[in-house]
Each structure stands twice: as C-alpha cells, then as structure tokens.
Amino acid sequence: MGKVIVVTSGKGGVGKTTSTAALGAALAQNGDKVVVVDFDVGLRNLDLVMGAERRVVYDLINVIQGEAKLAQALIRDKRLQSLYLLPASQTRDKDKLTAEGVEKVITALKSAFDWVICDSPAGIERGATLAMRHADAAIVVTNPEVSSVRDSDRIIGLLDSKTVKAEAGERVEKHLLLNRYDPNRAASGDMLNVDDVLEILSIPLLGIIPESPNILRASNIGSPVTLCDASSTTAQAYFNAARRLAGEAVPVTVPGERRSFFEKIFGRKAA
Amino acid sequence: MKILGFFRKRASASAARERLQILLAHERASVSGFDLVAVLREEILAVIAKHVQVDSRHVRVKMERGMPVSTLEVDVEIPFDARARAA
Numbered sequence: 001m002g003k004v005i006v007v008t009s010g011k012g013g014v015g016k017t018t019s020t021a022a023l024g025a026a027l028a029q030n031g032d033k034v035v036v037v038d039f040d041v042g043l044r045n046l047d048l049v050m051g052a053e054r055r056v057v058y059d060l061i062n063v064i065q066g067e068a069k070l071a072q073a074l075i076r077d078k079r080l081q082s083l084y085l086l087p088a089s090q091t092r093d094k095d096k097l098t099a100e101g102v103e104k105v106i107t108a109l110k111s112a113f114d115w116v117i118c119d120s121p122a123g124i125e126r127g128a129t130l131a132m133r134h135a136d137a138a139i140v141v142t143n144p145e146v147s148s149v150r151d152s153d154r155i156i157g158l159l160d161s162k163t164v165k166a167e168a169g170e171r172v173e174k175h176l177l178l179n180r181y182d183p184n185r186a187a188s189g190d191m192l193n194v195d196d197v198l199e200i201l202s203i204p205l206l207g208i209i210p211e212s213p214n215i216l217r218a219s220n221i222g223s224p225v226t227l228c229d230a231s232s233t234t235a236q237a238y239f240n241a242a243r244r245l246a247g248e249a250v251p252v253t254v255p256g257e258r259r260s261f262f263e264k265i266f267g268r269k270a271a
Numbered sequence: 272m273k274i275l276g277f278f279r280k281r282a283s284a285s286a287a288r289e290r291l292q293i294l295l296a297h298e299r300a301s302v303s304g305f306d307l308v309a310v311l312r313e314e315i316l317a318v319i320a321k322h323v324q325v326d327s328r329h330v331r332v333k334m335e336r337g338m339p340v341s342t343l344e345v346d347v348e349i350p351f352d353a354r355a356r357a358a
Contacts, residue, residue, distance in 0.1 A: 145287075146287050146290065146291055149291055150291065150294065150295065150298075153295050153298065153299070154298070157299070186284070189283065189284045189285070190283050190284060191284055192284050192287050192288060193284065196284065196287075196288045199288075200288065200291050200292060200295060
C-alpha cells in the first residue's frame with residue numbers, strides 16, 4: 001500500500017507545483033513507483049512543469065466521471081520509468097471533483113504506487129480540501145514571508161480537522177518545506193529565518209530549498225530540477241527532503257550558508 | 272551609520288516574527304469557534320440596546336489584539352431626552 005502525500009500551502013505561488021515535481025522525480029529515482037496528481041482543476045500546471053503538456057489526453061475529472069479508465073489517464077514520464085502524472089482538467093467544472101470520486105481514484109492509486117503525491121491548488125476551497133482529504137502525510141510549502149506563514153498556519157489547522165485521518169482521531173504527519181530561502185537575507189535579519197518559521201508553525205522541518213535561478217530554468221524546459229540539474233544545490237536540497245520523507249535521518253543543513261569567519265563575526269558582507 | 276543600518280535591518284524579520292506570533296495566537300483561538308473579544312463586543316452592545324435606543328452610527332468599537340492582553344473599547348453615544356419626566 002502506497003503512501004498518500006499532499007503538497008499544500010494555502011497561499012499561491014510559493015512553489016507547490018515545482019516541489020511536487022522535484023520530490024516526485026527524486027523519489028522515482030530511487031526506483032519507487034510514484035504518481036503525481038494535479039488537483040488544480042481549471043488551472044493545471046503540473047503537466048507543464050513536468051514537460052508532459054502535449055501528452056495529456058484524459059484527466060482526473062474524466063476518470064471520476066467514468067469517461068476514461070485510470071490507466072488511460074496516467075502519463076508515464078519519458079525520462080523516468082517509474083514516474084507517472086495524473087493531470088487535472090483544464091476546461092471542466094471544478095464541481096465535478098467529487099469527494100466520492102476522489103476517494104475512489106486515490107484508493108486505486110494507493111494500491112498501484114509507492115507514493116501518491118497530490119499537488120493541491122492554492123486556497124482553502126474544495127479543491128484544496130479534497131487534495132488533502134486522504135493524505136497520510138502533508139508537505140506544507142512555506143516561504144519565509146508573513147502572508148505565506150499565516151496561510152500555512154491555517155492549512156495546518158485544516159490538516160488537523162478536515163482530513164479522513166483527523167476525523168478518525170489519528171494525525172496526518174506534517175512536514176514543513178521552507179522554500180525560496182535566502183540564507184544571506186535571513187542572516188542579515190531581513191528575512192524570517194529557519195528558526196523563526198519553525199517556532200511559529202511548530203511542525204517538523206522536511207527541508208530548506210534555497211532561492212535559485214535553477215527552478216525557473218527547470219520549469220522553462222519542463223523538467224523537474226531533480227532531473228535536469230541533479231547536481232545543483234536546489235536539487236540536492238530536494239533529494240535530501242525526499243530521503244527524509246522516506247524516513248531516513250538526514251541532518252538538515254541550510255543550503256548556501258557558507259560564511260567566512262569574518263562574516264560570522266561582523267554580520268553580512270561589508271557592503 | 273553602519274551599526275544603525277545593521278540594527279534597522281535586524282528589525283524587519285523580528286517585526287515579522289512578533290506580528291505573526293500575535294496574529295496567529297488570535298487566529299488559532301478564533302478558528303476553533305470562540306473569539307472572546309468578539310463575543311464581548313456583541314453582548315455589551317446587546318445590553319446597552321436593551322435600555323436605550325442606540326443609533327448604530329454612533330457606536331464605535333475599537334479592538335486591539337495584542338499579547339499578552341487585548342483591549343476592547345466601546346464608545347456609545349447615549350441620547351439624552353430632555354422631555355422625559357420622572358413618573
């Protein structure tokens with residue numbers, strides 16, 4: 001039985017989709033069977049970030065409506081044999097995403113894959129609550145910025161109340177993925193640092209992804225950063241996060257934080 | 272100058288942290304369905320309305336959610352009717 005993960009945040013634009021793609025590809029590179037599922041009906045983008053936008057025939061809504069078999073809608077990644085994508089519908093009505101339909105699809109995916117990674121839409125409406133509904137674990141993607149942290153706090157509240165696990169009196173495992181982190185700005189005091197965010201949200205840290213141009217480059221060419229630029233610090237941060245997700249104890253380091261003795265004493269660069 | 276700049280820079284992240292801590296403490300309390308300050312506001316206004324006809328345009332409610340205390344300021348203009356006589 002596979003593990004169902006929701007990648008969520010509340011706020012839009014914090015990096016849910018890129019993180020879903022990067023983590024999915026990282027896990028699949030271990031040989032695990034992974035499916036990434038786009039829940040953003042009407043505004044799908046996971047297909048684009050994965051570079052599969054021209055191969056979408058059927059989508060999640062088609063499967064829920066019984067117009068296509070699950071196997072027909074799944075798109076196998078061209079680079080990684082064990083990575084699959086289930087796209088969202090771009091044109092159909094969001095209301096077609098039903099609780100029963102989602103449950104059926106997730107149950108089927110769980111029995112066929114090691115990891116079912118659900119890319120949640122932004123917001124706290126139906127799409128977002130259905131994406132988290134059946135999760136065993138959640139990755140809360142947060143930027144070190146006040147509105148993102150506030151929305152993450154709200155999402156954590158929903159994970160603790162509106163999921164199947166929560167309703168059964170169990171807990172959804174929650175992990176913080178701190179994205180777009182700039183260690184230099186955090187060190188100079190102009191950006192919330194790792195400890196600030198951890199103290200406020202008080203959920204365990206899955207990883208810190210540094211702000212980096214690699215991400216834009218990866219989405220430009222339609223390839224998860226862990227595939228197209230595997231040696232970059234960004235990809236390494238995602239690989240480590242994937243290992244922690246799989247239960248390995250990998251110590252968390254702040255990427256890019258290599259300051260000289262002088263800088264450590266006198267703060268940032270003398271500029 | 273440099274030292275001043277250094278302290279000013281430090282202030283923005285710590286300001287963010289403090290603002291978030293206060294805000295989220297209140298939001299967590301109110302999402303669970305009970306917002307004491309809001310309840311008090313409603314009940315105080317209801318009590319006043321029981322005794323005097325209050326024009327809602329002349330009621331000012333100010334709230335300051337803080338840590339460790341919040342303040343609620345209710346400013347009601349109670350009309351004085353000079354024609355009324357004691358019975």
